[in-house]
Amino acid sequence: MTPPAARAPATLPEHGRASGWLRSVRLALGTTAALGLARFAYGLLVPAMRDELGWSLAKAGTLTTANSLGYLVGALAAGPLARRLSETAAFRLGMVLTAAALAANAATSSYPVLLLTRAAAGVFGALVFIAGGVLASRAAASRGSALPVSIYFAGAGLGIAVSGTVIPPLLSHHPGRWPLAWAGLAAGAGLAAVFSWTAAADGTKAGARAHEDAGGAGGPGSAGGVGSVGDGAGGVAAPLADWHAVVRLWRVSLAYVLFAGGYIAYITFLSAYLAAHHASVTQVAVTWAALGVAAIVEPVLWSRPLRAWPGARALAAALAGISAAAAIAIVSADPGVVLVSAIGYGVSFLVVPAAITRLVHAAVPRSNWTAALAAFTVVFAVGQMVGPYLAGVLADSYGAGATLVWTAGLCAAGAVASLTVRSAGKP
Numbered sequence: 001m002t003p004p005a006a007r008a009p010a011t012l013p014e015h016g017r018a019s020g021w022l023r024s025v026r027l028a029l030g031t032t033a034a035l036g037l038a039r040f041a042y043g044l045l046v047p048a049m050r051d052e053l054g055w056s057l058a059k060a061g062t063l064t065t066a067n068s069l070g071y072l073v074g075a076l077a078a079g080p081l082a083r084r085l086s087e088t089a090a091f092r093l094g095m096v097l098t099a100a101a102l103a104a105n106a107a108t109s110s111y112p113v114l115l116l117t118r119a120a121a122g123v124f125g126a127l128v129f130i131a132g133g134v135l136a137s138r139a140a141a142s143r144g145s146a147l148p149v150s151i152y153f154a155g156a157g158l159g160i161a162v163s164g165t166v167i168p169p170l171l172s173h174h175p176g177r178w179p180l181a182w183a184g185l186a187a188g189a190g191l192a193a194v195f196s197w198t199a200a201a202d203g204t205k206a207g208a209r210a211h212e213d214a215g216g217a218g219g220p221g222s223a224g225g226v227g228s229v230g231d232g233a234g235g236v237a238a239p240l241a242d243w244h245a246v247v248r249l250w251r252v253s254l255a256y257v258l259f260a261g262g263y264i265a266y267i268t269f270l271s272a273y274l275a276a277h278h279a280s281v282t283q284v285a286v287t288w289a290a291l292g293v294a295a296i297v298e299p300v301l302w303s304r305p306l307r308a309w310p311g312a313r314a315l316a317a318a319l320a321g322i323s324a325a326a327a328i329a330i331v332s333a334d335p336g337v338v339l340v341s342a343i344g345y346g347v348s349f350l351v352v353p354a355a356i357t358r359l360v361h362a363a364v365p366r367s368n369w370t371a372a373l374a375a376f377t378v379v380f381a382v383g384q385m386v387g388p389y390l391a392g393v394l395a396d397s398y399g400a401g402a403t404l405v406w407t408a409g410l411c412a413a414g415a416v417a418s419l420t421v422r423s424a425g426k427p
Helices: 015-026 029-040 042-053 058-086 085-106 111-143 147-171 173-198 243-248 250-276 282-308 315-333 335-346 350-362 366-398 403-418
Strands: none
Touching: 015 029, 015 058, 015 111, 015 147, 015 173, 015 315, 029 042, 029 058, 029 085, 029 111, 029 147, 029 173, 042 058, 042 173, 042 250, 058 085, 058 111, 058 366, 085 111, 085 173, 111 147, 147 173, 147 282, 147 315, 243 250, 243 350, 243 366, 250 282, 250 315, 250 335, 250 350, 250 366, 250 403, 282 335, 282 350, 315 335, 315 350, 315 403, 350 366, 366 403
């Protein structure tokens, strides 16, 4: 997601500014729950659930596919629901139901039911993610600063770091505790709902139109971009999805679907890879915590490249970074090497949707941003649905390290595709 158009910052008293940043931090608990806990933390439970329930890695990967399908449904529903209820109500509803979906995972070992609960977590997480992104963008517009948006997306890293610190010790030598781990994630999401509740109140009416500029490309670090179908010109309806943009920017589309299929395999099967190499509980916890902290600082590291680098260079660099991070763990399973791999992944994976969004904004007329980004959301979701299952099939045949080969290969191919992108002006 990219910040809305810059506006003159409002003059606020010191206590007002402090209160505003605190509100942004509490709002960021939305991405902590929707992404960090409800999507990515599942990777920590894969080894235990696989052992206890007798799953193949392909079967484990299919739960991530279900979650990604749910995300697509939620992303497409978020706009109409927010218009009907308001972004604040959609955010709060999504937070409560995300916690409920996580709790439901703890109550069953039935594979079909788990598919449904993981899909439900995807649906409700998308509501949180997109509605919260709009609220953060409005806050950014009213303050003349992109910091509220950066803080909002950093919340995903917090969820990864916290779950990575808590779950490995819980499941160490006790894989049968996996329902308790889901209950813990649900409790964390519930607390996030409580502490973010008042932060979601939209008190920034001055930025009420910021959502028209705040669409993101639907990825793990964007706001979905499917919320509005109006073109801003007297309420005339625009297409829900602009597939002409996907075709015209086909190299960007190719890079995005390759990223979606590749990045999700790394974080879904990271713990399975560590378990296959008999990593200690301390190594697993430190690796995941480092990945999460790296994701928190990522917006700061990439802010200038996203603004200043021409064309798709930032996109290519981020994809190359993910590929390199996965590749070094293929070469060696030494704890230090895997730690570097996790940090490299953490500082790269959330920036890709932001880079995609900027490319679309540069190539598509402003009135068509939402429809174009809606189409790219579908492109992303397709890759994210297919990737975990296929990577799991490879892992069942060749070992958990095959998922790293999958991530490295797809993201390297995406980087090459990005380097062929020419700067395209608006038609």
